[in-house]
Amino acid sequence: MSKRQPLGLTRRCVVKIGSALLTNDGRGLNLDGIDTWVAQMAALRQRGIDVVLVSSGAIAEGMSRLGWKKRPQALHEQQAAAAVGQMGLVQAYESRFKQFGLHTAQILLTHDDLSNRMRYLNARSTLRTLLELGVVPVVNENDTVVTEEIRFGENDALAALVANLVEADLLVILTDQSGMYDKDPRSHADAVLLHQVEASDARLESMAGGSAGGIGRGGMLTKVRAARLAARSGAATVIAYGHEQDVLERLLGGEELGTLFRPDLESMVARKHWLAGHLQVRGRLALDAGAVRVLRDSGKSLLAVGVKGVEGRFLRGEMVACIDEQGCEVARGLVNYSAEETRRLMGQPSTRIQELLGYVDEPELIHRDNLVLV
Numbered sequence: 001m002s003k004r005q006p007l008g009l010t011r012r013c014v015v016k017i018g019s020a021l022l023t024n025d026g027r028g029l030n031l032d033g034i035d036t037w038v039a040q041m042a043a044l045r046q047r048g049i050d051v052v053l054v055s056s057g058a059i060a061e062g063m064s065r066l067g068w069k070k071r072p073q074a075l076h077e078q079q080a081a082a083a084v085g086q087m088g089l090v091q092a093y094e095s096r097f098k099q100f101g102l103h104t105a106q107i108l109l110t111h112d113d114l115s116n117r118m119r120y121l122n123a124r125s126t127l128r129t130l131l132e133l134g135v136v137p138v139v140n141e142n143d144t145v146v147t148e149e150i151r152f153g154e155n156d157a158l159a160a161l162v163a164n165l166v167e168a169d170l171l172v173i174l175t176d177q178s179g180m181y182d183k184d185p186r187s188h189a190d191a192v193l194l195h196q197v198e199a200s201d202a203r204l205e206s207m208a209g210g211s212a213g214g215i216g217r218g219g220m221l222t223k224v225r226a227a228r229l230a231a232r233s234g235a236a237t238v239i240a241y242g243h244e245q246d247v248l249e250r251l252l253g254g255e256e257l258g259t260l261f262r263p264d265l266e267s268m269v270a271r272k273h274w275l276a277g278h279l280q281v282r283g284r285l286a287l288d289a290g291a292v293r294v295l296r297d298s299g300k301s302l303l304a305v306g307v308k309g310v311e312g313r314f315l316r317g318e319m320v321a322c323i324d325e326q327g328c329e330v331a332r333g334l335v336n337y338s339a340e341e342t343r344r345l346m347g348q349p350s351t352r353i354q355e356l357l358g359y360v361d362e363p364e365l366i367h368r369d370n371l372v373l374v
Contacts, residue, residue: 009169012051012131013051013252014172016173016174017242020175020176037242038097042097043248045100047252049252053093054159055155061088063081063085064085103133104135105136106140108139108140118315123165125361139158139159156222156226160235163230163235163237164229164235169234171235173223177239177241178240179258180220180239208224227261230263241257283320286311286323288325289324295322300368301364301367302333302364302366305347305350314335316335319332342365344356
């Protein structure tokens with residue numbers, strides 16, 4: 001068998017299963033397929049790999065339960081179908097993961113949740129806690145409340161955003177296609193399957209072409225864009241045929257299935273670039289010499305005890321600069337507490353956070369994964 005780079009080193013994986021696979025091309029849930037994919041994800045969990053599932057299929061399942069033969073045009077009817085179908089979708093996953101001794105959790109998100117920094121951090125904290133507890137989060141777009149037109153294919157972008165959110169190493173998009181070709185195989189008999197590409201390759205979008213229509217509207221183009229989005233935080237993406245036998249376990253073993261989209265940078269390097277260059281600084285923290293030394297020499301997180309002063313007005317999750325006693329910037333990062341809260345915490349040990357604020361979000365003021373030296 002052909003081998004590729006060691007995906008077996010993956011520690012956290014986001015699996016997205018498309019509508020065409022999940023719903024038998026629109027005829028209710030594909031329960032046999034769900035049995036197969038859940039068994040494979042359970043096997044990955046047994047290997048110590050965190051798994052987050054991004055699942056389509058709620059509207060199609062709702063249509064089946066309601067006896068609707070044709071997809072409704074009215075937004076409120078689509079939302080109603082999603083609400084009904086979500087019950088069946090969650091029930092299917094819950095019962096099947098339970099057979100392997102695994103708990104699941106339903107997470108419904110909108111793009112607004114991930115563009116609002118406060119809600120982004122709340123979602124991130126919840127997902128990280130679930131993974132630490134050994135739970136398999138099942139994520140879907142919150143189709144029952146979104147105000148924009150609901151489109152199948154949107155979950156490709158959602159899956160990439162979730163990969164960013166949980167700092168996944170790998171995004172696997174299971175679809176009804178074998179992977180990405182250098183041209184549309186539906187109209188070109190000589191189309192060649194691409195086994196490995198760079199996610200940033202500008203030629204990929206023109207190769208992907210338009211949508212095939214039907215259930216999985218959005219087609220390969222949305223998947224290419226999702227792979228590019230996932231690569232921003234250093235995650236690799238594989239697009240593969242979902243009905244391939246043991247597809248997930250074989251992929252994580254390094255077998256060359258589907259198309260691998262390689263990121264340009266390793267995950268932590270990519271994140272540091274994003275922190276350093278793409279967010280506006282909202283405030284400044286004056287550090288004592290000990291805190292500066294810990295950041296520079298030990299690569300540790302910033303604790304409130306090392307902060308002597310706070311400037312600016314910032315919210316939890318916004319970018320702040322860390323200044324030494326000479327007024328020089330030594331680092332910047334995403335702060336876990338607002339400016340007002342930070343002023344109450346500065347100079348105090350982490351053990352007093354609960355006493356001073358009435359709650360503890362994180363023991364660190366800035367976690368080392370969210371901090372970059374400058």
